[in-house]
Amino acid sequence: MLKVDNITVAYGKAKALHGVTLTVEQGEMVTLLGSNGAGKSTLLKTISGLLKPRQGGISFLGQQINNLPPHKIVELGVVQAPEGREVFPSLSVRDNLRMGAFTRRDEKAVARDLQFVFDLFPRLAERRDQAAGTLSGGEAQMLAIARALLADPKLLMLDEPSLGLAPLVREDIFHVVQQIYQERRVTILLVEQNAKWALGVASRAYIMENGRIVMEDLGSKLAENEHVQRAYLGY
Amino acid sequence: MALLALALCLGLTLAAPAGAAEPIKVGIVGPFTGSLAHNASEMKKGMMLALDQINGQGGVNGRPLELIFGDTSCKPANGVAAAKKLLSRDKVLVLGGGYCSSVNIATSEVANAEKTPVVVAIAISPTITNRGLKYVFRTSPNSPMFLQGINNWLAEVKKPKTVAFFMENSDYGRDGQKIWEAQCKKIGAKVLDSFYFEIGDTDFTTQISKLKQLKPDVTFNIASTTEAALIQKQAKELNFVTQWIGVGGQFTQAYFKMTGPVSEFAMGSSLEPTKAMKDPVTAAFVKAYQKKYPGSRPGIFSSQGYDNLMVIADALKRAGKLSGNLAKDRDKVRDALKATDLKLSQGAIKFGPDGQVFTVYPSVVQVQLKNCQPDTYIIYPASRAAAKYLEPTPWSKRQCK
Amino acid sequence: MESLFLQQVVNGLIVGSVYSLIAVGLTMIFGVMRISNFAHGDFSMVGAYIAVFLLAWVPGWMGWVGSLLAAAAGVGLLGILVERGVFRPLLTRWTDLDQIMVSIGLFILMENLAQLFFGATPRTLSDPFGGVTVNMGLVSTSAMRLLCFAMAMVIIIVLEVYLNRARMGVAIQATAQNRTAAQLMGININLIYAVTFALGSALAGLGGVLYGTLFAIYPTMGAIPTLKAFVVTILGGMGNIRGAIFSGFILGVAETLGGTYISMEYKHAIGFVIIILVLLIIPNGLFGRSEK
Numbered sequence: 001m002l003k004v005d006n007i008t009v010a011y012g013k014a015k016a017l018h019g020v021t022l023t024v025e026q027g028e029m030v031t032l033l034g035s036n037g038a039g040k041s042t043l044l045k046t047i048s049g050l051l052k053p054r055q056g057g058i059s060f061l062g063q064q065i066n067n068l069p070p071h072k073i074v075e076l077g078v079v080q081a082p083e084g085r086e087v088f089p090s091l092s093v094r095d096n097l098r099m100g101a102f103t104r105r106d107e108k109a110v111a112r113d114l115q116f117v118f119d120l121f122p123r124l125a126e127r128r129d130q131a132a133g134t135l136s137g138g139e140a141q142m143l144a145i146a147r148a149l150l151a152d153p154k155l156l157m158l159d160e161p162s163l164g165l166a167p168l169v170r171e172d173i174f175h176v177v178q179q180i181y182q183e184r185r186v187t188i189l190l191v192e193q194n195a196k197w198a199l200g201v202a203s204r205a206y207i208m209e210n211g212r213i214v215m216e217d218l219g220s221k222l223a224e225n226e227h228v229q230r231a232y233l234g235y
Numbered sequence: 236m237a238l239l240a241l242a243l244c245l246g247l248t249l250a251a252p253a254g255a256a257e258p259i260k261v262g263i264v265g266p267f268t269g270s271l272a273h274n275a276s277e278m279k280k281g282m283m284l285a286l287d288q289i290n291g292q293g294g295v296n297g298r299p300l301e302l303i304f305g306d307t308s309c310k311p312a313n314g315v316a317a318a319k320k321l322l323s324r325d326k327v328l329v330l331g332g333g334y335c336s337s338v339n340i341a342t343s344e345v346a347n348a349e350k351t352p353v354v355v356a357i358a359i360s361p362t363i364t365n366r367g368l369k370y371v372f373r374t375s376p377n378s379p380m381f382l383q384g385i386n387n388w389l390a391e392v393k394k395p396k397t398v399a400f401f402m403e404n405s406d407y408g409r410d411g412q413k414i415w416e417a418q419c420k421k422i423g424a425k426v427l428d429s430f431y432f433e434i435g436d437t438d439f440t441t442q443i444s445k446l447k448q449l450k451p452d453v454t455f456n457i458a459s460t461t462e463a464a465l466i467q468k469q470a471k472e473l474n475f476v477t478q479w480i481g482v483g484g485q486f487t488q489a490y491f492k493m494t495g496p497v498s499e500f501a502m503g504s505s506l507e508p509t510k511a512m513k514d515p516v517t518a519a520f521v522k523a524y525q526k527k528y529p530g531s532r533p534g535i536f537s538s539q540g541y542d543n544l545m546v547i548a549d550a551l552k553r554a555g556k557l558s559g560n561l562a563k564d565r566d567k568v569r570d571a572l573k574a575t576d577l578k579l580s581q582g583a584i585k586f587g588p589d590g591q592v593f594t595v596y597p598s599v600v601q602v603q604l605k606n607c608q609p610d611t612y613i614i615y616p617a618s619r620a621a622a623k624y625l626e627p628t629p630w631s632k633r634q635c636k
Numbered sequence: 637m638e639s640l641f642l643q644q645v646v647n648g649l650i651v652g653s654v655y656s657l658i659a660v661g662l663t664m665i666f667g668v669m670r671i672s673n674f675a676h677g678d679f680s681m682v683g684a685y686i687a688v689f690l691l692a693w694v695p696g697w698m699g700w701v702g703s704l705l706a707a708a709a710g711v712g713l714l715g716i717l718v719e720r721g722v723f724r725p726l727l728t729r730w731t732d733l734d735q736i737m738v739s740i741g742l743f744i745l746m747e748n749l750a751q752l753f754f755g756a757t758p759r760t761l762s763d764p765f766g767g768v769t770v771n772m773g774l775v776s777t778s779a780m781r782l783l784c785f786a787m788a789m790v791i792i793i794v795l796e797v798y799l800n801r802a803r804m805g806v807a808i809q810a811t812a813q814n815r816t817a818a819q820l821m822g823i824n825i826n827l828i829y830a831v832t833f834a835l836g837s838a839l840a841g842l843g844g845v846l847y848g849t850l851f852a853i854y855p856t857m858g859a860i861p862t863l864k865a866f867v868v869t870i871l872g873g874m875g876n877i878r879g880a881i882f883s884g885f886i887l888g889v890a891e892t893l894g895g896t897y898i899s900m901e902y903k904h905a906i907g908f909v910i911i912i913l914v915l916l917i918i919p920n921g922l923f924g925r926s927e928k
């Protein structure tokens with residue numbers, strides 16, 4: 001479904017990705033692990049079209065997307081809930097969700113999805129008229145995920161959805177991500193700090209270090225890898 | 236035009252052939268090139284008319300007048316050079332012309348040092364005639380005199396009990412205020428308050444609302460075209476009635492286009508000869524000018540140029556037969572100038588002990604409507620008045636829209 | 637009985653409504669594109685001249701209402717051209733200082749072109765009410781001034797509704813609040829830039845017609861609206877639309893009351909004094925800066 005082929009990305013002169021290759025198949029949940037500054041967010045931004053690769057290419061469902069502007073990529077169904085939530089603080093929860101559905105014209109389907117996310121996150125339903133800037137961290141993360149869902153993604157990319165959340169709230173988020181994966185049958189590319197959980201739920205995993213993919217295997221296999229255990233699982 | 240200016244710079248002379256008699260040489264300075272060239276050419280047109288009339292009637296004591304022009308470009312250094320050349324090389328008997336106060340302050344000093352009479356035609360700085368220089372005269376009113384007509388009218392006709400000031404915040408506005416304030420004190424009018432605005436302001440509603448509370452009989456308003464027009468419009472919008480008095484320079488085509496009938500009753504002063512057709516001398520000047528220059532209308536500069544040369548010619552005539560000794564003849568001309576007593580296009584011309592004309596002052600004009608079209612009409616002095624003064628009426632009583 | 641205080645409040649609200657209208661356009665453009673457009677008041681000037689020519693052609697009511705529509709459309713279109721041709725290329729590549737210099741250059745260019753094509757002679761718009769004044773006991777004003785105020789209010793309300801209800805309007809706000817997140821939602825931000833610049837310019841054009849109706853029209857008339865719009869924008873919090881709306885009225889009334897009860901000589905300084913005080917006490921402006 002998604003093929004990232006040997007891309008190199010740089011911020012000005014500083015290279016952040018050096019020949020990264022990664023694939024995600026339809027229906028998979030793939031996780032991308034790596035320490036701070038490894039280049040995970042850079043990869044997601046490049047897939048979304050916010051950054052352009054210097055070399056290499058990206059295709060989605062067989063179509064070259066690395067030269068498309070971000071909004072065209074969203075229209076194709078590649079949507080991300082970015083790191084740090086990035087909700088629109090002065091807009092209400094409802095208007096944030098409405099912006100999630102910006103590319104869609106089918107009002108009925110949008111209404112159905114709105115109902116779906118309100119069922120998924122009852123707290124958002126309660127706060128639908130509240131400004132997003134006044135939400136708690138966990139609520140804002142729920143809104144970021146819900147907003148991405150309203151775009152009706154074929155490939156949903158989540159960038160560190162548990163970042164900075166209290167343990168209990170983090171559990172909620174983990175639970176919801178699994179629920180989305182199962183109920184919506186949406187393909188997911190998950191970037192996560194909590195390697196233990198991510199390796200547990202993902203079918204496949206990539207490990208990124210210093211802008212390079214250093215390992216790639218089934219989630220369960222990597223969980224047993226000694227290097228991974230020492231570096232990411234804290235054994 | 237440029238060629239003509241060049242010819243003038245080279246010192247080519249425009250002489251009138253009047254028999255075999257040797258011409259009397261008069262030097263004329265002015266900014267014949269540069270940004271003021273147009274106004275200087277107006278002055279010159281007035282002078283050429285005067286020259287035609289003088290030489291046409293046999294010149295001065297049987298000798299024709301000859302004008303030698305020197306270009307100042309409105310720069311003091313150029314003016315001094317031109318004046319020096321006229322005085323020492325061309326040996327002119329007297330220096331006329333002018334324009335640009337800074338230039339004339341310098342050239343009059345040069346002429347005075349050479350003991351040559353100089354008669355300044357156009358330039359309003361008081362400095363020119365208040366330095367005690369014995370050979371300096373001026374046929375133009377100085378800047379305080381520009382407001383003299385209004386002052387006389389206030390004392391003799393309007394006699395306001397209360398006045399207010401609403402002035403442009405500039406030297407122009409504040410100097411004018413000082414002169415009018417002094418006059419108000421003299422005639423016992425109470426100054427209620429003074430407000431100022433900045434050049435370029437567009438919203439005057441705050442000040443006008445305050446003025447409305449004060450209800451002054453007269454509101455002095457020194458402002459240029461745009462501001463003056465906006466003030467008139469906003470006064471109407473706020474239903475404020477007063478006798479507006481300004482300097483007069485604001486009454487331009489653009490002003491009347493902007494205000495329409497709203498400017499009715501506003502006052503100022505004017506030296507435009509065409510407004511003063513009731514005065515026979517002025518009317519004769521205007522007619523002669525339009526005959527010589529068909530299709531053009533003499534303005535203030537033409538009138539001042541004309542009067543300037545007429546005053547010089549008259550003094551030369553009264554000085555009598557010239558001896559040929561330049562220094563003695565120049566002194567004779569100066570003495571004759573002091574006794575000048577003429578009626579010319581600007582009005583009566585007499586010099587004070589300082590050499591400043593004190594009998595010329597602008598006429599007082601008021602905006603009045605004819606068929607709802609606004610224009611200025613002289614209302615004072617009576618000898619020139621083309622209309623009667625009208626008291627401002629309440630807005631609700633005004634018919635024109 | 638007339639009340640000087642009430643009269644000055646009314647005077648202040650009337651000019652304030654026009655300040656608001658022009659400032660809202662400026663703050664919108666700043667909020668979305670981070671462009672400080674020093675030529676904003678010159679877009680008002682263009683709007684005012686459109687009214688001059690339209691009213692010369694179709695006098696009276698039709699002409700006046702038509703002028704508003706034509707100014708909004710004409711200046712909006714000009715905004716699109718300027719955004720595409722001048723500002724868009726700067727958006728990513730150039731520094732803030734470049735952007736400011738370019739907009740100052742644009743302002744000088746527009747003034748000079750106006751001087752060339754329209755001449756320096758100031759003009760006024762004829763009043764379709766024929767100069768009817770309204771004396772309401774405590775205060776007097778003209779029917780035309782009241783209409784300008786009402787027009788400004790209507791335009792501001794329509795804008796508020798558009799920005800808060802319409803899909804595109806909300807997307808404009810979203811882009812202002814977080815450009816990257818907006819892109820990630822599939823919002824074409826180049827389109828948003830064009831729409832915002834067109835809308836902001838159209839507001840300047842509408843404000844120009846009202847300003848020209850209240851005051852006068854000449855090539856350099858844009859300077860005062862630009863200055864006031866910046867004061868209002870800073871006061872209301874850069875990029876904050878509601879802040880700009882309220883601050884426009886606050887500035888209008890503060891100027892007239894300050895001019896009445898403090899000193900007329902400081903009338904123009906009053907806005908700056910308020911700004912300095914507000915920035916010292918509340919650095920983000922009275923109503924908070926737009927995010928990011």
Ligand SMILES: Nc1ncnc2c1ncn2[C@@H]1O[C@H](COP(=O)(O)OP(=O)(O)OP(=O)(O)O)[C@@H](O)[C@H]1O
Pocket residue numbers: 011014016034035036037038039040041042043083
């Ligand atoms: N806007 C930017 N400009 C310059 N360098 C950047 C920028 N964003 C990221 N980088 C650099 O690129 C590298 C990769 O950053 P990136 O944010 O992709 O890492 P990450 O794997 O997502 O880290 P984290 O786990 O902290 O989110 C880092 O060295 C970072 O400093």
Ligand SMILES: [Mg+2]
Pocket residue numbers: 040041042083159160
């Ligand atoms: Mg990251």
